[in-house]
Amino acid sequence: MKKLLLALLFIPLMSACSQGDAASQSTQAQAIHDHDRCHLCGMMITKYPGPKGQLGLKGETIVPKFCSTRDMFNFALQPENKRQITHLNVHDMSITDWEKPDNNAFIDATTAWYVYGTSKKAVMGPAVASFSSKEAATQFANDFGGAVLTYDQITIELLAGE
Template identity: 30%
Template sequence: MTDHCFATDLTRRRLLSGTATTVTLSTVGLAGCLGSEIPEPIALDGDQHCDQCGMVISEHPGPAGQTYFEGDLPEGRDGPAWFCSSKCTYNYEFDMEDRGETTQVTYLTDYSAVDYGVEGEGDSLVITAHLAADAFADADGLVLVAGSDVEGAMGTALIPFSDADDAEAFAADYGGEIVSHAEVTRELLAGV
């Protein structure tokens, strides 16, 4: 007896391919309806002033950051809050969360994605700044080296990497402890 489940010329591969396409299109469509599109990072190489401390971002070394909030923050700006350092990024974010604001996404300089340098500046070592939009990555996917001998705009920096091996190599050269984005706390920032 012949199985007549597929009265048309529909093969298993075509069925699965069509199902996968339908699921993908449905997911994309649903994401758009729910407003869950995550805004992209922007370049911070203009004359932007840090929303935490007021310093001109492009005039300082080290990792920079930007955070999009679900509300109208910073008030009147169509875009993210921007920061001269990873420390300012986290401090501002913690302050806003204390006020009941919700973070949509935080971007930090990804030192796995750029050709960075560590240079002497006075008695200190500083890591170069990278402010193009493609130098930033979602902080959720980064590991950070905290408490190394390398500084950024606000002194000792949290140096972010998307590749854990890069973070380990950096820590082997310059010291520091490797932490995830989720492990960054006010207490950690105060101790760095």
């Protein structure tokens, strides 16, 4: 009887612990501050134009942030990192300024549309411009060049120029 009573007492405690873990794994984007550095290359994130990215990692409370969506994808697509990622966020460039993207313009990277190979300058290499709709991505591609792609079409080979 004592064992049953103890087990019943621990169930609410175990439930509370698991809820705390879920809260710490929020998919909500965090603000990028002036002194934040890119998780991949170490550059100051806000010093450069173009869309930025960030992601969550299983069991981690820190949020890796990136100076570009390109760097975020280069990190996220590595096999050793891919299975650890809980979520990815990118800027919706249809609602924010290219030169200084706003922290309130983050969207889920997996549902975004991308323009690769645009003439717009980003940090290093061709930009991977992110948009919440296909229409916005298509309009951007018409204005500045590039190919409209889905999340699943962004690959290591594409980023490497192969």
